[in-house]
Amino acid sequence: MAAGSKPAVAFVGVGRMGANMALRLRDVGYTIAAVYDTFAENAAKVARETGAAEAPTLSAVTAAADVVLTVVSDDRAMQDIFAATGDSLLTGASGKVFINCATVTPNVHVEVERRAHDAGAHAIEACMASSIAQAREGTLYLMIGGERATFDRVEALLRAMSASLRYIGPAGTAAQVKALVNMVMNINTAGLAEGLGLGEALGLDLTMLRDVFSQTGADSRVLETDGEDMQKRDHEVYFSAAHAAKDSHIALSLARDAGLSLPVAGATARQFDRLIELGIGDSLDKSGVAELAFRSRRASERSP
Amino acid sequence: MAAGSKPAVAFVGVGRMGANMALRLRDVGYTIAAVYDTFAENAAKVARETGAAEAPTLSAVTAAADVVLTVVSDDRAMQDIFAATGDSLLTGASGKVFINCATVTPNVHVEVERRAHDAGAHAIEACMASSIAQAREGTLYLMIGGERATFDRVEALLRAMSASLRYIGPAGTAAQVKALVNMVMNINTAGLAEGLGLGEALGLDLTMLRDVFSQTGADSRVLETDGEDMQKRDHEVYFSAAHAAKDSHIALSLARDAGLSLPVAGATARQFDRLIELGIGDSLDKSGVAELAFRSRRASERSP
Numbered sequence: 011m012a013a014g015s016k017p018a019v020a021f022v023g024v025g026r027m028g029a030n031m032a033l034r035l036r037d038v039g040y041t042i043a044a045v046y047d048t049f050a051e052n053a054a055k056v057a058r059e060t061g062a063a064e065a066p067t068l069s070a071v072t073a074a075a076d077v078v079l080t081v082v083s084d085d086r087a088m089q090d091i092f093a094a095t096g097d098s099l100l101t102g103a104s105g106k107v108f109i110n111c112a113t114v115t116p117n118v119h120v121e122v123e124r125r126a127h128d129a130g131a132h133a134i135e136a137c138m139a140s141s142i143a144q145a146r147e148g149t150l151y152l153m154i155g156g157e158r159a160t161f162d163r164v165e166a167l168l169r170a171m172s173a174s175l176r177y178i179g180p181a182g183t184a185a186q187v188k189a190l191v192n193m194v195m196n197i198n199t200a201g202l203a204e205g206l207g208l209g210e211a212l213g214l215d216l217t218m219l220r221d222v223f224s225q226t227g228a229d230s231r232v233l234e235t236d237g238e239d240m241q242k243r244d245h246e247v248y249f250s251a252a253h254a255a256k257d258s259h260i261a262l263s264l265a266r267d268a269g270l271s272l273p274v275a276g277a278t279a280r281q282f283d284r285l286i287e288l289g290i291g292d293s294l295d296k297s298g299v300a301e302l303a304f305r306s307r308r309a310s311e312r313s314p
Numbered sequence: 315m316a317a318g319s320k321p322a323v324a325f326v327g328v329g330r331m332g333a334n335m336a337l338r339l340r341d342v343g344y345t346i347a348a349v350y351d352t353f354a355e356n357a358a359k360v361a362r363e364t365g366a367a368e369a370p371t372l373s374a375v376t377a378a379a380d381v382v383l384t385v386v387s388d389d390r391a392m393q394d395i396f397a398a399t400g401d402s403l404l405t406g407a408s409g410k411v412f413i414n415c416a417t418v419t420p421n422v423h424v425e426v427e428r429r430a431h432d433a434g435a436h437a438i439e440a441c442m443a444s445s446i447a448q449a450r451e452g453t454l455y456l457m458i459g460g461e462r463a464t465f466d467r468v469e470a471l472l473r474a475m476s477a478s479l480r481y482i483g484p485a486g487t488a489a490q491v492k493a494l495v496n497m498v499m500n501i502n503t504a505g506l507a508e509g510l511g512l513g514e515a516l517g518l519d520l521t522m523l524r525d526v527f528s529q530t531g532a533d534s535r536v537l538e539t540d541g542e543d544m545q546k547r548d549h550e551v552y553f554s555a556a557h558a559a560k561d562s563h564i565a566l567s568l569a570r571d572a573g574l575s576l577p578v579a580g581a582t583a584r585q586f587d588r589l590i591e592l593g594i595g596d597s598l599d600k601s602g603v604a605e606l607a608f609r610s611r612r613a614s615e616r617s618p
Contacts, residue, residue: 139530151530174529178522186516187526194509195531197578201501204576205494208565211572212490218482222491225478226443226455227499230534261512268515270609272508274501277581305574 017107017167020044020065020075022091022099024056027111027138028081030145031171036060038148038170044074069101077164079136081111084256085118092122092133104130107164111136113192113253115260116155116182123156123181132160135181136168137188141248149173155184186264193261193275196254198230200278200299206240207303216241240300243307251298252291255282321411321471324348324369324379326395326403328360331415331442332385334449335475340364342452342474348378373405381468383440385415388560389422396426396437408434411468415440417496417557419564420459420486427460427485436464439485440472441492445552453477459488490568497565497579500558502534504582504603510544511607520545544604547611555602556595559586 019040021032024047032042033056042060046068047053057064065071068091071078078099082088088110091099099108108126110119110133119135126133134156144150152172154161161168161177168175178184205228209219220237223229239245258279265272281299285291290298301307323344325336328351336346337360346364350372351357361368369375372395375382382403386392392414395403403412412430414423414437423439430437438460448454456476458465465472465481472479482488509532513523524541527533543549562583569576585603589595594602605611 139526153526176526183518186518187513187523190509190513190518190523191526191530191532193512194505194527197505197508198502198532198534200578201498201505201582204501204569204579205498208497208569208572208574208576209491209494211574212568214487214490214494219491219494222443222457222480222495223498226495227535227539228495228502230502231531235531264516265508265512268512268609270512270515270607272512272607273581273585274504274578275508277577278505281577303574303576305572 016040017076017164018043018074019167020046020062020071020078021056021081022046022068022071022078023081023083023087023112024052025049025081026142027145028079029056029059030142031079031081031111031150032056032060032062034146034148034171035167040167040170044071046071067097068099069097072099072101072103072106075106077107077109077167079109079111083112085114088112088114088118088122092125094125100125100129100131106131107160108133109136109164109168110134111138113137113188113257113260114185115263116185116189119155119185120182132157132163133181134160134164135184137184139188139191144173145171152176153178153184153187155179156181189257189261189264192254192257195232196258196282196296197274197278199232199236199254199296200281202230202232202237203240203297203300203303206237206300207305211305236295236297239295239297243301245294245298245301247293247295249296250292251282251285251294251296254296254299255279255286255291258282320344321380321468322347322378323471324350324366324375324382325360325385326350326372326375326382327385327387327391327416328356329385329387330446331449332383333360333363334446335383335385335415335454336360336364336366338450338452338475339471344471344474348375350375372401372403376403376405376407376410379410381411381413381471383413383415387416389418392416392418392422392426396429398429404429404433404435410435411464412437413440413468413472414438415442417441417492417561417564418489419567420489420493423459423489424486436461436467437485438464438468439488441488443492443495448477449475456480457482457488457491459483460485493561493565493568496558496561499536500562500586500600501578501582503536503540503558503600504585506534506536506541507544507601507604507607510541510604511609515609540599540601543599543601547605549598549602549605551597551599553600554596555586555589555598555600558600558603559583559590559595562586
């Protein structure tokens with residue numbers, strides 16, 4: 011792509027996050043050349059809204075754009091789209107830049123960077139510590155891992171998507187930080203749920219209790235974002251309980267590799283796992299962990 | 315005591331919190347008539363600083379003052395000072411007001427209120443969600459449980475000690491809220507320790523990591539108050555790990571009575587218990603829970 015001009019952009023994975031990132035980039039003058047999603051409906055909708063082509067294959071995505079943003083769900087999806095054989099983003103990828111936004115195991119980013127290099131392309135991770143509204147408004151909190159030179163090449167585009175942009179270090183390091191952020195966030199979320207659940211069991215006024223929490227050592231960001239939702243059982247999905255479980259397990263797997271035992275993170279992961287086992291991991295936001303802690307709610311009846 | 319005039323005040327328990335509360339009340343014009351502490355050195359020091367008498371017995375404390383503030387360590391100490399027989403604050407207590415500041419099991423406050431009534435006296439709980447500096451400056455966060463009329467009687471004195479004063483409800487309810495605050499605070503503390511400990515094991519820059527936490531869903535009050543201390547191993551005691559354990563267990567006992575299982579609070583309590591088992595529960599601040607989560611630190615070597 012020519013210096014100073016805006017690169018043509020494509021998206022792989024246009025669920026709620028990817029779709030809103032695409033709309034944001036379109037708004038600020040980027041051409042969304044192609045979109046691809048395993049759910050054809052998602053792709054069709056975003057193609058309509060942004061004027062992008064629906065790419066029939068991954069290699070067609072790469073052919074259509076200078077920069078490909080990927081927002082897929084997990085390690086396996088990342089390995090699939092960057093496969094060494096078959097339909098792959100790496101086909102004809104020489105000179106292209108991949109910006110990988112999924113929260114996945116840090117080593118997957120290291121491996122994808124290596125495969126991209128082998129194909130003459132560049133890959134960085136852009137880990138997002140924010141949600142859908144921020145994607146739409148271009149105010150994401152972005153942490154970048156990978157080669158500094160690649161970051162510099164796409165910095166203008168990343169700035170158009172973010173309110174805070176931070177280069178962390180080599181491939182995998184931004185994903186490590188992201189896993190830690192979500193591990194701690196999940197602990198605070200599950201802990202808050204237990205506090206409110208016990209408050210309810212004691213007959214305390216939960217609005218009062220949240221107010222006291224906010225003014226004391228119990229205060230946290232999740233109290234602000236999830237406390238009222240827990241009280242009102244408003245678990246509309248922004249960040250699903252299943253995603254929370256996945257991210258806690260990424261962190262726990264890093265801990266195991268490092269020979270560290272993290273019992274509070276472990277107990278938290280088991281709570282989110284239980285929501286999955288109850289069949290409600292995808293349909294509840296992470297605030298839904300409160301369903302396990304409130305005596306009056308159905309999920310808690312199935313507690314061990 | 316006459317309306318509008320300042321009551322004579324006495325203190326039972328003048329450790330770091332009680333001592334600083336006494337100094338504060340003296341500063342704003344209250345007479346500290348008597349002090350009592352099972353550690354004679356504590357009592358002597360505060361007596362010297364405030365001009366109070368060192369009361370030889372609990373009944374002498376009650377005799378010396380209109381209002382007695384108690385800041386003792388646990389359920390047993392509360393039951394001892396309000397004993398039905400032997401030396402007791404309840405001897406000759408008719409018309410006196412007791413303000414009980416310790417974090418104890420809520421039902422202990424209910425029982426003490428009953429015993430005080432039987433003695434013609436009044437008792438309320440004043441639960442403090444703040445630390446030593448706030449005690450000295452008269453900027454405590456105070457939550458009151460007990461009869462509203464008793465609260466009204468000592469409101470001016472309570473206001474002199476606090477930046478935020480809140481009447482919660484009948485005896486025991488403020489202690490319930492306090493137990494919940496500390497339970498959630500302890501979870502967030504132990505969770506933060508695990509996040510920073512894993513960050514260290516991964517070789518991440520912990521100052522950067524704390525900064526990212528502060529800007530994302532991992533943010534919390536304890537990140538502000540304890541994050542840097544955990545990184546720098548500065549565990550000077552403001553709120554000891556042993557006290558954290560005690561408060562988590564008060565909440566867990568309330569949960570058990572309510573038939574609720576709180577696995578994240580349970581895992582957290584076990585971490586603080588381990589600090590006690592290692593013999594460092596009293597000598598480390600709650601931030602010392604990080605000693606269990608950092609691979610490079612001695613306490614973590616003794617992890618199971």
